[in-house]
Amino acid sequence: MLDRRQFLCSTGMAGVVLANGANAAESADVSLSIGRHALEIAPNIVIPTTAYNHQVPGPVIRLRKGKRAVLDVTNNTEISELAHWHGLHIPSDVDGAEEQGTPPVLPGRTLRYAFEPKPAGTQWYHTHTMGGANLSVGTYTGLYGFFIIDDGRDKGLYDQEILLSMHHWLPHWESGLHMRPDQPDHGLEVNYRYATMNGRMLGHNDPIKVREGQRVLFRILNADATEMSWTALSGHKMRVIEMDGHPVPTQRDIDVLMLGPGERADVVIEMNRPGVWVMGSAVDDSRKKGLGIVVEYEHAKGAAQWIAPKREWDYLWFGSATPAAEPDxxxxxxxxxxxxxxxxxxxxxxxxxxxxxxxxxxxxxxxxxxxxxxxxxxxxxxxxxxxxxxxxxxxxxxxxxxxxxxxxxxxxxxxxxxxxxxxxxxxxxxxxxxxxxxxxxxxxxxxxxxxxxxxxxxxxxx
Ligand SMILES: [Cu+2]
Known part of the structure; x- marks a missing residue:
């Protein structure tokens, strides 16, 4: 349903719906098109899914903080869709959740969004469509991508930037998962057949090539629908510098990064242990399903090695011990x-x-x-x-x-x-x-x- 702030444009852009503040005469900074996609996660393993611009993850959006941007989202599927700009402080009618009043992107239509992206940092975008028990729509699909907002701040000295996003595939309902003897009335849980980093299974993605002495910035996103992720680069520490796009008060070197669905972290890794290493899930089952990527030092040879990290995590490591201001x-x-x-x-x-x-x-x-x-x-x-x-x-x-x-x-x-x-x-x-x-x-x-x-x-x- 359209209200007075949104209207069908009649000036040559047929089928374009303008969200609040958008203008048909401008050209778009970002164009996303939602469509069915056959995602090959490894040779002969093809996942039927939905994607932005026929790629998983979707194209990386990089925009300047505070500079008004125009984003077009076209829906080439048969179901109504919603593109949500996760982590952004923007008005409700462009944020991308119907329950807040953003119009959906109807089948065959384009929705034009306009807003000033903020805050700076590693944000992301994903579908906000909800399918209940239907695991073929919503965040179970390939509809996710990075949304990086730049304010020109120096991330510190790093020689390379790598984006890593995680996802599990072929979800299905199962009973008996997470069953505990004291909980006989557990319900159905979602399980998966495969998992990927950057849309490919471990061993089938292009290795990340590094040189000894490099400092590499990784922007890491858990884009999964349901699974926690525990990520480690074998034999290396990672220094957490930002979480969910915000610099952390206390930087810390850690062995493994825990991210729940939707969380992001920026970590810097000093490449000081030449070899061919697995960077992947410290959960064996997820890594075996494909959740990993190979990091290969220059001139290093041989099969990628996995060293299991100690699984420790505490959010309090990254905060300050001073109490927060009293709330109202x-x-x-x-x-x-x-x-x-x-x-x-x-x-x-x-x-x-x-x-x-x-x-x-x-x-x-x-x-x-x-x-x-x-x-x-x-x-x-x-x-x-x-x-x-x-x-x-x-x-x-x-x-x-x-x-x-x-x-x-x-x-x-x-x-x-x-x-x-x-x-x-x-x-x-x-x-x-x-x-x-x-x-x-x-x-x-x-x-x-x-x-x-x-x-x-x-x-x-x-
Ligand atoms: Cu929950």
């Missing part, structure tokens, strides 16, 4: 599960309620809010706030400040506090980025004072 108001959310039983889908609740039957919180512009998540389940929940960044105020009860993110994995059984300043009026989604949790209940809507409730805010997804 706190919203508490208890995350719980309604077990689906052996043949049904689990449902995921916030304060006992399932999307769209949610309790909508109201925000006042300029106030500082603390979102308190208590995870009463034995599953991790990568919670994502649209259109804003939050500051991690505590993790597992330990105070922190300065670590800015837009997704954080709320691990099983813990409490996490996230602060944000309400500085971007408009309907704002808050949801789990684990697709099967989001699709089955774990989503809420925050509204600023005066915001009308978007029509799609009542939409069921399963």
């Amino acid at each position: 108001e706190r919203f508490e959310f208890i995350i719980d599960k309604i077990a689906g039983g052996a043949t049904g889908h689990n449902q995921w609740t916030m304060n006992g309620r399932l999307w769209p039957d949610i309790e909508t919180k109201r925000l006042v512009k300029g106030r500082r809010y603390r979102l308190v998540f208590k995870n009463a389940t034995d599953h991790g929940h990568p919670m994502h706030l649209h259109r804003h960044s939050f500051e991690v105020a505590s993790y597992k009860g330990v105070p922190s400040s300065g670590l800015l993110k837009d997704v954080i994995n709320v691990m099983p059984g813990i409490t996490v506090e996230l602060d944000f300043v309400a500085n971007n009026p408009g309907p704002t989604l808050l949801h789990c980025h684990q697709s099967k949790h989001q699709e089955f209940g774990l989503m809420a809507l925050l509204l600023y004072e005066g915001d009308a409730v978007p029509a799609a805010a009542h939409k069921h997804h399963n």
Whole structure:
């Protein structure tokens, strides 16, 4: 449905819908077209999926911070689509979620977006289409890509920049996964056949070529629908310098990087151990499914070696120990599960309620809010706030400040506090980025004072 701010253009651009603020006379800085795609992840392994511009990941978008950009998204599929600009602080009607009031990209149509990209850093874009139990649409597909916003800041000295994105393929529902003897009524879980880095399986992607002494910047994105990722470069430390596009208060050298679906990190690796190495998932099952890439030093020969890292991770490493500023108001959310039983889908609740039957919180512009998540389940929940960044105020009860993110994995059984300043009026989604949790209940809507409730805010997804 189009409202007065969007209209079908009649000046020679047939089928173009203009989102708020867009103009038909301009030329687009970015053009994406959504279409069916046969993705070859290894010789003779072809995944039928959906992609932007027939490539997975989609084209890298690089735009200047704050400089107005025009983006055209054309939908060549039969289903309605949504392109979401993840991590950007932009208006609700261009952010790319229908529940916030962005129009969908209808089949056969082009939607023109215009906005000023910010904040700077490693952001990304992906479909926000939700298919419930249908695993052939939404984030299970190849509809994702990097969106890098440049403000000219010096990342420090590095000799090469490498983008790495992760994804699993051929999803299917299975019962009996993650089954625990004390939980006989577990529900269906998603499992996958294959996994890729940059759209190819380990051993079938082009090796990353490096030289001894180089400092390489890796921008790493977990673009998966449901899987946590644990990434390591065998025999090397990685220094985390940014997370979700924000410089971290405390840089740290780590052995393995944990990213939940939707999270990004910029890490710098000093190439100081010549050889041919696997950079891949520290989860053996995922690496065997293909989640890795070979890093090859100049003149090094032989098969790629894998050295398992010690799996350790703590978000608190990257924050500051000074407590965060006191909030004006706190919203508490208890995350719980309604077990689906052996043949049904689990449902995921916030304060006992399932999307769209949610309790909508109201925000006042300029106030500082603390979102308190208590995870009463034995599953991790990568919670994502649209259109804003939050500051991690505590993790597992330990105070922190300065670590800015837009997704954080709320691990099983813990409490996490996230602060944000309400500085971007408009309907704002808050949801789990684990697709099967989001699709089955774990989503809420925050509204600023005066915001009308978007029509799609009542939409069921399963
Ligand atoms: Cu979740």
